[in-house]
Amino acid sequence: xxxxxxxxxxxxxxxxxxxxxxxxxxxxxxxxxxxxxxxxxxxxxxxxxxxxxxxxxxxxxxxxxxxxxxxxxxxxxxxxxxxxxxxxxxxxxxxxxxxxxxxxxxxxxxxxxxxxxxxxxxxxxx
Amino acid sequence: xxxxxxxxxxxxxxxxxxxxxxxxxxxxxxxxxxxxxxxxxxxxxxxxxxxxxxxxxxxxxxxxxxxxxxxxxxxxxxxxxxxxxxxxxxxxxxxxxxxxxxxxxxxxxxxxxxxxxxxxxxxxxxxxxxxxxxxxxxxxxxxxxxxxxxxxxxxxxxxxxxxxxxxxxxxxxx
Numbered sequence: 251x252x253x254x255x256x257x258x259x260x261x262x263x264x265x266x267x268x269x270x271x272x273x274x275x276x277x278x279x280x281x282x283x284x285x286x287x288x289x290x291x292x293x294x295x296x297x298x299x300x301x302x303x304x305x306x307x308x309x310x311x312x313x314x315x316x317x318x319x320x321x322x323x324x325x326x327x328x329x330x331x332x333x334x335x336x337x338x339x340x341x342x343x344x345x346x347x348x349x350x351x352x353x354x355x356x357x358x359x360x361x362x363x364x365x366x367x368x369x370x371x372x373x374x375x376x
Numbered sequence: 377x378x379x380x381x382x383x384x385x386x387x388x389x390x391x392x393x394x395x396x397x398x399x400x401x402x403x404x405x406x407x408x409x410x411x412x413x414x415x416x417x418x419x420x421x422x423x424x425x426x427x428x429x430x431x432x433x434x435x436x437x438x439x440x441x442x443x444x445x446x447x448x449x450x451x452x453x454x455x456x457x458x459x460x461x462x463x464x465x466x467x468x469x470x471x472x473x474x475x476x477x478x479x480x481x482x483x484x485x486x487x488x489x490x491x492x493x494x495x496x497x498x499x500x501x502x503x504x505x506x507x508x509x510x511x512x513x514x515x516x517x518x519x520x521x522x523x524x525x526x527x528x529x530x531x532x533x534x535x536x537x538x539x540x541x542x543x544x545x546x547x548x549x550x
Contacts, residue, residue: 286382315439318432319382325424353438357431364427 251302254295262288263313269299272307276327280316289323296330304339307331312346312374313354328365335367342368349373389417468536476529480521487517 251269258264263278282288309331316324328343335341343365345358355371362369381387396402396410496510503509 315435317435318428321428321431321435322382322424325427351438353434357434360427360431364423 251299254292256288256291263316265292267292267295267299269302269304272304274307274309275312276309277312279314280320280324282320285317285319285323289320289326293323293326293330296327300330300334300337303337304334306340307334307342309341309343310346311343311358314348314351324361325364328361328367332365332367342370345369345371346374347371386417386421389413464540468540469533472532472536473529476525476532479528480525483524484517484521488514491517 254267256265347354
């Protein structure tokens with residue numbers, strides 16, 4: 251399984267999905283001009299990865315800001331992870347936020363509620 | 377994902393339901409199943425809209441807070457910039473004031489020497505031993521020192537400001 255790596259920019263988050271370790275990292279800011287173009291390869295990668303039946307997946311999300319369409323795609327990513335969980339995979343989502351970023355912490359809580367995935371919401375320690 | 381849309385799955389579901397409606401006949405069971413599916417999709421869609429709207433509003437609030445903080449920083453920066461400009465102006469004025477005073481003093485000394493060396497003998501030749509003519513001339517020179525200093529000061533300040541403005545324009549241009 252190939253890894254998926256996309257460098258971050260001012261408008262797009264850094265993506266580092268490792269098929270061998272099962273660690274999927276998303277970090278930065280997500281306000282792409284074309285959200286579909288950015289997120290579609292990520293969803294396709296997850297679809298392919300799901301066929302590999304991984305035993306353990308840890309998603310590490312460190313986002314500082316994202317736009318509305320990105321929030322829909324994040325939900326889609328979490329749905330994919332939920333299907334991993336339903337297939338017997340050990341899935342855990344680590345949602346990181348800056349200590350003074352109350353909004354991002356609450357957003358993590360909302361995603362936790364709606365996805366039904368095991369979440370750990372943690373402040374970023376300097 | 378051939379349909380390049382953020383809502384491609386939802387649109388697919390809708391299309392399936394539309395296709396079902398186009399059929400001429402369907403059994404009660406089929407109708408029930410299709411309706412159940414539609415309700416499930418609708419429920420899922422409402423859940424999505426609710427969560428996305430909530431998150432979007434919250435992040436909009438975060439953005440507004442950041443903008444407000446940025447605006448405040450800009451105001452503070454402008455105030456600091458004003459203070460800095462004021463201090464620079466005051467320093468320039470003080471520096472030029474000192475230069476103008478020195479220049480006028482040199483000119484006064486020069487005039488005094490000229491009057492002693494060149495003009496006094498001429499006055500003596502024309503007016504003889506008239507002490508008041510020479511004294512009046514020196515008095516006029518002494519009275520002109522202060523306005524002369526102010527004029528020189530103003531002239532040099534104007535010149536310095538023009539230079540500063542030209543430098544600022546050059547910096548903005550580059």
